[in-house]
Amino acid sequence: MKIEVRGLTKKFGSGTAVGNVSFVVNEGELLGLLGPSGSGKTTVLRLIAGLEVPTSGDIFIDGKRVNDLTVQERNIGFVFQHYALFKHLTVFDNIAFGLKIKKWNRHDIEQRVLELLALMSLDGLGRRYPHQLSGGQRQRVAIARALAPRPSVLLMDEPFGAVDAKVRQELREWLIRLHTDLNVTSLFVTHDQEEAMEVSGRIIVFSKGKLEQAGSPADVYEEPATEFVARFIGSMNIVEGIVRRGQVQVGSLEFPAPGFSDGQKLQVGFRPYYVKVAEDATRYRQQAKLRHVYFLGVAYRLEIETADGLVLRSRMNKEEFRRYRFVVGQAVSFAVTHFRILPQESGGPSTDIEAGKPIPGPLTP
Amino acid sequence: MRWLLIGIVWLYFLVLLVGPILYMASQSFSEGLAAFWAEISRPEALHGFTLTAEITLIVLVLNLVFGTLTALVLARQQFWGRSLVSGVIDLPFAVSPVIAGFMLILLFGPDTMLGALFGQAHIKVLFALPAMILATLFVTFPFMVRELTPLLQTLGTEEEEAARTLGANEWQVFVKVTLPALRWGLVYGATLTVARAIGEFGAVLVVSGNILLLTQTATLHIYQSYVDFNYVAANAVALTLLAVSFAILTVLEIAKARAETTVAEAGAQ
Structure with a gap:
């Protein structure tokens, strides 16, 4: 019934x-x-x-x-x-x-x-x-x-x-x-x-x-x-920044935010598996340091920290992880391939945005 | 060392309990079985036993009803003065029974409003059964409440709610869920109440007036026989009461063991 x-x-x-x-x-x-x-x-x-x-x-x-x-x-x-x-x-x-x-x-x-x-x-x-x-x-x-x-x-x-x-x-x-x-x-x-x-x-x-x-x-x-x-269901990186010239600026990271006016404060969320990490410092545009590697059984979780002190989580399956030789403390490059502008406290729909063509790589989600 | 300690405990036990009981038993039968039987079947003794049984039964029923009710309210309801009520319930444990009896004398005396009221209605409270019941109620009230309140708190209300979702009305919930969950606590509380009611002396002595064949309970009869140098009668009645108390204590021990396993089961869930 x-x-x-x-x-x-x-x-x-x-x-x-x-x-x-x-x-x-x-x-x-x-x-x-x-x-x-x-x-x-x-x-x-x-x-x-x-x-x-x-x-x-x-x-x-x-x-x-x-x-x-x-x-x-x-x-x-x-x-x-x-x-x-x-x-x-x-x-x-x-x-x-x-x-x-x-x-x-x-x-x-x-x-x-x-x-x-x-x-x-x-x-x-x-x-x-x-x-x-x-x-x-x-x-x-x-x-x-x-x-x-x-x-x-x-x-x-x-x-x-x-x-x-x-x-x-x-x-x-x-x-x-x-x-x-x-x-x-x-x-x-x-x-x-x-x-x-x-x-x-x-x-x-x-x-x-x-x-x-x-x-x-x-x-x-x-x-x-x-x-x-976003925070409660699954794991999500959530960062906050101010819109400038149509982009949310979070340290060295930029997220396109079309339709939002300059000076607005926005939250951006992305799942760990949308954070791509490589040993090669030139592979992706963003630079960070590998802080921790966690073994989760079916996958690995990597914790990286940017020069601005931003800590992000990345998730990588076993096969992918084995292709690298990560050493905790080493420099890595990374990119965020997919993110969402999170809705404001007042409500309103959340906007889903494909990251504007990051550095193309062989690893698509 | 170990044997010394065990020895001390045995000695203490013998001097304090076994010795007096055995001596009392031997004295009861010192003039033969026939004399023993004659003493406990005398009209005065029989009246004492009957009166004690009557008071005990009435007090037990009242305590079962009001003790359960009080425990339910204390365990389940939040109300102004709850901690006060909860504290005062133990008072009879701390107050001498003689004082309890004396309070009743003052309360129902001919000079008080309450006493005058009953006097006009020609209801005899003091030096009669009502006051003796009240005095015994006063000293036994804590047993039921103290036994049931923690049980009810451990039980919680989920089982009762489950019964309601299955269609049971409030009376069915009480009879089919709450009471069965309390059963060993009820047995335990009832046994303590009965044992205390049978043995009560001080409070009853004060309010009863100890009138032969009217308000003389079994314990008062023992006291009176002793005062009158009728040692065989005192011993015989005392031994009979002792046997009853021993039987009750055995029931109590069984109930305690069962209640403990019930609590353990509740804990395991």
Whole structure:
């Protein structure tokens, strides 16, 4: 079922946890609410569930305004960050809880629970207690319990926050498969941008209770709508300079900024893999010193510093890195092949600009 | 050295606990089993046991209800004067029971408004069951609250919220989630309350007037028999109370072990 929120606002005392937020979760979609801790994303989830009462704004589930419905009446499935399994009940009784409340008959309850145990790869664990399960298993019991009464929407708060890295990866893949199979409209909250990118069809980025950007993972990554998104999603070099003769001047670096008037202060952002670095001091136009090399497993990250003291990050894949013989401390040349003028605080679209023909090289992104 | 320390502990234990109990037991039966039985089945003794049981039961029920309620409010609600209430709850531990009894005497005396009010309504509070219940309530109130408040704080509200998202109403949440999570704490608190209520002497002595066959509880009966040089009666009733207390203590130990594993499970989650 479709979820829609319009102008949703929640104030706690004098603070605003959620400020005038509007968005839609389409039927059957798996959407991630992404933001740092304290950005209000969990509050949005709790407002939709009915666990919190909005200060203003409307919430619609399946086209029906649910503001005045209690949490019990909203027919949502909620997965809590720390699972919140009933410790005194077995796995079976945990999953059956909502069905007993809704007075299903015993036969149907048993069928439904067994069906979910199989779906969640929890066969044979029905008689265990929560403390006898691994973190990943508890997580799946929590999802099974939420799904049991066939909720119209599934809301998950940091669903993978409390398990270790390896299990987290398995759970992500498992959740994507589960969603493909069940196709229940799902909304989940995460602070992990990689997780949001991998799992969701669409992402909504939050910061300080405000919606920063909504879009596909690729959109949000490649075309960040605000400086916050640019900084928060992936890694980005962000430099600031003043426009002179149509160019943003940042030390010896120049970025064409057509349409901006002289004297304006602008921020320019570029991803590390758009910073090309070579040992040969004449290969690229800009000069710098190699400060550090970090091994990232699939790639290397190089940290370089210009004569003006500007520190930039570059990313290079292994094959490319091996072609050079970098020594920390040596002089290198570099170029920025692709950058974006970041939107101003007042908003406005960000402008994507291909760097005006840098020194051509064999290494195109 | 090690044996010396263990020896000291044993000696202390023997002198302080085992010795007196064994001696008391031997004295109870010094005039035979028949005399022992006669003493504990005398109308005065039976009345004492019944009265103690009545007071204990009423106090237990009241503490279960109001103790749980107080713990819920203290653990879950933020309100003006919360820390004051929280501090005052321990007061009965610090105040002598005799003082507690004396306070009730003053409060319900014929010269006070409260005393006059009950007097006009012909409800006898002092030197009757109501005052004895109030006195016992005063000394036992902290047990439940002190046991349940930390449990509730550890439990948090997520499980209750989970139950609500699954359609449970407030009563179902309380019965199916909150109470089961508190069950061993309730058992533990109830056992302490019962043990204390059975053994209470000072506060009850002051407010009851110790009237034979009317307001004389089991502990008061022991005291009275002792004062009257009826040592067999004092010993026999005391031994019976001791046996009950020992049984309660055993239940307490089992509950404590279970409560600890529950907390450990909660910690593991």
